[in-house]
Amino acid sequence: MGKDSVQGESYENRADVPMEMLAEGNCSLILSDVRFRDAGIYESYLVVGQSRVKNQILIHSVRLAVVDHKHIQSVESGKDLILDLYTNQAKMLVFQQEGTPEWRVLWQRGQDSGGERWVEERGRKLVVREVVTSNSGTYRVVDEEGLTLSTVKVSVTGSVATTGSEVKEKQISLDSGKVDAPSLCLTVVLFLSSHALIHLP
Structure with missing residues (x-):
């Protein structure tokens, strides 16, 4: 007008x-x-x-x-894994370890992680610090409706020894229908x- x-x-x-x-x-x-x-x-x-x-x-x-972002990434053991958030719509990072059916929450926007500081938000990225072999698997960033914004399949290579106990993560079950991106006619x-x-x- x-x-x-x-x-x-x-x-x-x-x-x-x-x-x-x-x-x-x-x-x-x-x-x-x-x-x-x-x-x-x-x-x-x-x-x-x-x-x-x-x-x-x-x-x-x-x-x-x-459609959502899909990537395959390899990172050396002992180094940081960097995941893009892409958008402010990102609300949660969930992780499925290789060979297991369970999904775990690694990060939620606006929630205090307490003493567990091994996943950090830095601008529009998430940093999983000093990964080890058990960090191999699938990482998904989802929005507030549980829809997948990005999926990254990660393999951890190398044999760098780690010290200290592994951080325990809160485990959740996610409705597979909400985690998967919707099927849309692609033009x-x-x-x-x-x-x-x-x-x-």
């Missing part, structure tokens, strides 16, 4: 059509901090006609799919840390 714009409640501070692009005839929508609930169909319309009689002309339609793939540029000519 001229220089004014209105954003939907769940898109506040995340959706933008830059005026400098619009002045050149490009009405592409930039969607930041993409999340699973953003998946769906986006359509742009040109509104024409007088004040009382207006018509909407479809310009473009895009089906957006959102446009976006990573959660990226900006989505939906080109609407």
